[in-house]
Amino acid sequence: MSDQPSDASSRPETSPESGDAVESASGSAPEPGSGVASGRSGRAEAPAKTPARASTRSVPPQNDGPDVPKVPAYLQKTPRPDVWLRGGQPPPGVLSRLRPPPPPAIGPATLWSAFATALLSALLLGDGVGLNLLIVAVPAALGAFFAARSAGRRLRPWTAVWAVGGLALLTIPALREAGWPVFLAVVSALALGSLALHGSRSWPGVLLGSLGLFPSAAAGARWGWHGVRARADDSRGRVRSVARTTAVAVVLLVVFGALFASADAAFAELLGSLTPDVSVGDSPWRVFLFALGLLGALAAAHSAAAPVRWDGITVRPGKPRSRGEWALPLIVLNLLFAAFVVLQLVVLLGGYDKVLEETGLLPAEYARQGFWQLLWATVLTLVVIALALRWAPRGGPGDRTLVRSVLGALCVLTLVVVASALRRMDLYVDAFGLTRLRISVAAVELWLGVVLVLILAAGIFGARLLPRAVAVSAAAGVLVFGLVSPDGLIAEQNVQRYGSDRAIDIDYLKGLSADAVPALNTLPEPLRSCALENFQRDLAAADAPWYSTSWGEARAQDILEKNAVQNHGTECYGLGQEADEREGYEEEDSYDPY
Template sequence: MSDQSSDASSRPETPAESRDAAGTTSGSVPEPVSEAPPGGGGRAKTAGEQPAAGKELARASTPPVPPQNAGPDVPKVPAYLQAPPGDVWQKRRQQPPPPGVLSRLRAASPPAIGPGTLWSAFATALLSALLLGDGLGPNLLIVALPAALGAFFAARSAGRGLRPWTAVWAVGGLALLAVPALRAAGWPVFLAVVSALALGSLALHGSRSWPGVLLGSVGLFPSAAAGVRWGWQGVRARADDSRGRVRTVVRSTAVAVVLLVVFGALFASADAAFADLLGSLTPDASVGDSPWRVFLFALGLVGALAAAYSAAAPVRWDGITIRPGKARNRAEWALPLIVLNLLFAAFITLQLVVLLGGYDKVLEETGLTPAAYARQGFWQLLWATVLTLIVIALALRWAPRGGAHDRTLVRSVLGVLCVLTLVVVASALRRMDLYVDAFGLTRLRISVAAAELWLGVVLVLILAAGVLGARLLPRAIAVSAAVGVLAFGLVSPDGLIAEQSVQRHRSDRPIDIEYLKGLSADAVPALDTLPEPLRSCALENLDRDLTVMDAPWYASSWGEVRARDILEKHPVQNHGTECYRQGQETGEREGYEEDDSYDPY
């Protein structure tokens, strides 16, 4: 026993015994060993074998013995400051970011871009660089055709079929691009181009709800960056797979270009007529406008790829829903609208009295001329129409939705309001007609009259939706807007202004020659019928502009071509200061206020 106890006391402790003695897991040392009991009847007791009452006293009174070869005493780091095991930043990088709004609304990722889409995008970019730098005309329609073809290829590769509404939007957008090919005036051309972009975007996304139609009309822009990445990935994949074919195509294209340049130059030098034809067909791309051409190339490429990407993976803007407002009870909802209907009815009754014979009395009491009375009332009635549409939208949001009786109440109250507002629209158009009869037609007057007429069409569509259902209402209003812009461009507003001014002169009424000088080439056919010296005075600015701007065929509208032909057959005469006197005598500015005379277009 004594040999065993001495061996036990002299041998080194194991790590387990050390942990048991110190009560810690690291950095602790064994407690001192007590002496063996007298008589040597057993082995020595270690600290772990002390009575429970003496353990805490021994630990508190006995200082720990530092281990040999130990370093400096490093304080322990609290648990809340200890870094978790592993690379925290790596774990964060591995976690995918939450999907954005577009990612949730966009359909599945598009398939790899096809060769037809790539070549269509390249053709769009090349035509943009060659044709769009000289002005606007048929070139917009020429550039849009390969872009539409590329979108068709992309949609077909993604398994999307051609739906009726998609065809309506696509055909309408291409039809709107015919306005720049026909008209020279900048303001209807601008409206037509913007509307064509909106319809093209709707054709790619296929929206039908209110948020879908409103956001889908500008939904092409979020796809620009994704379309460029998609196209670049397709180019890299095809370049890696077909390096031999790419070199063959490059060599063949280079040889064809050399042959065309050499033999084209020979034939052009051999025949003057062929040289003129070749010069008119070849785009004029000089070195000085190279940065502008590069920008147009990039713009055409990005636009075509964005359209193709949207066709292959459209954003479902219809997924954005607007929750209806809290339904009101019948009395709370209907009372304000009924009061508004009564106000409209009272105003319309007064208008009918005026039209039936009290017009002169109203003018006598107000002290206004007929034209001033008409102008003063038109703008107020126009804003009343706009505000009525806003009221209808808010009323539908908070309308009662309890059952059939509530639906009947909503249709009745809002239907009466729409009918009364249509009478207000007719009154506003009548006032504008009186004002135009007094002072003539201008761009501002014809624009606001067209806007008021379209608001009347919107009211008719709302009435039809109340009877037939509102499922098609968003798309019907979008179609009406596009048809209005197309009709506005095709009727040639500058031509209408010039024709109305000529008719006023034939009726021995004054016309404003200074205002007519600022019209576009679309006004030349009507102004050409004026007698001299009014004709030459009205056309001198247009003749100078058309002579200086010798645009190629693809950047010239039909209105400009027709105006050049007329001025070549009947040249403008130089009347000198007589045109200035004509402007002072016949150009009374009565009725032509600053808003009418100043026009940025």
């Protein structure tokens, strides 16, 4: 195309054989000696005698731009077909389905929340656990919220359930001094927090999503570093201003705080109890806690902005079996369960003494012998149900009715087995007292019964919510287990047994946590002082700040300050260790792994 199309179009139309028309249209000057008349001569030679082919040969090619050299064919790169591909592009792999899109740049609110989490971790977590875990978790949760909002994620109901449940579990360290329920609560809180960030709903998503913070640790650190560098380059003046302001505020607080503390002893005591005790000797430990808090907060924020799609992992159902092949083994198992349940009902309705007479077992032996077997029977039943659902027939409504009927009957019969196991544990505890091991396995058996009820409900209303419902039930069980104070229940039950002229193991009770002090404080002397002497010595030596002191420990300190223990000397040795001879059975599992 010509650079000036308006000039060519304004000229008179001429025949294609005219050389003037061709050259004027091309916009180029006539070559000398070409036989084309000059415009100044006033006359033109006969162009009709010139063949049309000659005139067309003189037409120069139109050039729209600069000349581009042609690339030889042997140098041209053409994509070669992949000989391994059949039927087009392959489907995306598992990793590509799980990998999240890159998150947007980290915002200032998220950065400040991560820094606050790291600073609080370094200042508060070095003296133990208590309310400080909840204090540290709050800015980390805010940072994750800010990151999710910047990425366009909305707060969904299940996300709120996981988040509130995780924060509620972190209240257990602030309430209980016992380490084992605190450990369960902290682990469960981390799992619920990860589920809140990823929003999983399937079985693989719920199981793997509870561990989802670990893959985001390195990515979160890089994400935060890039954000810090970008903001430092763009706002060096503001960074200096913030640093100066912080330094001035710290200097003012130190100077005037020291003056007021030296002027008033009460204010000095209050300031000392509120201020974290930071010494030079534990600086490496504080630096480690700072880095741990920073990495954890950045990992949580990165997961909130770019969650891993754990729900992309799909488990293919097994090959469906025929009705007879699938149902016959389960029907036989149901008949076996039914026979056992009928026997348990007979024993419950009055045949208990006859069974003991025929078997020659003592009541405690009968109870102890059956609990563990029934616990494993419950666990294996859940495994059988999971495998049966994998290979269940899926032909139509008739198959669905068969599956619901057979598995529903199995769940109902297993619930009776759960009740029988709990009854046996109750008999065993009544004979020998409550321990940490016994209350733990009883709680697990009770939770398995809740899972069976949820499976029954899923068979009626659908299984879409079953994975999340099971996770909620587990977290709720851990929360309730911590709130009821298991060590306090153990001490209270053993004290009640002693009031009923039963034996009491003082040595075992002395190994409990400070949560047991209120119950042990009701024992008569010298048992009370013998049971509490270790607690008074340990609490007197403890110098934990307020944020790492649990409510159970503070209550025990208050009780022992009001009513100190008495020194009974050697009288405490062997006291309360006599065996319970009235049952005629010596307990074999005196060793408790807890």
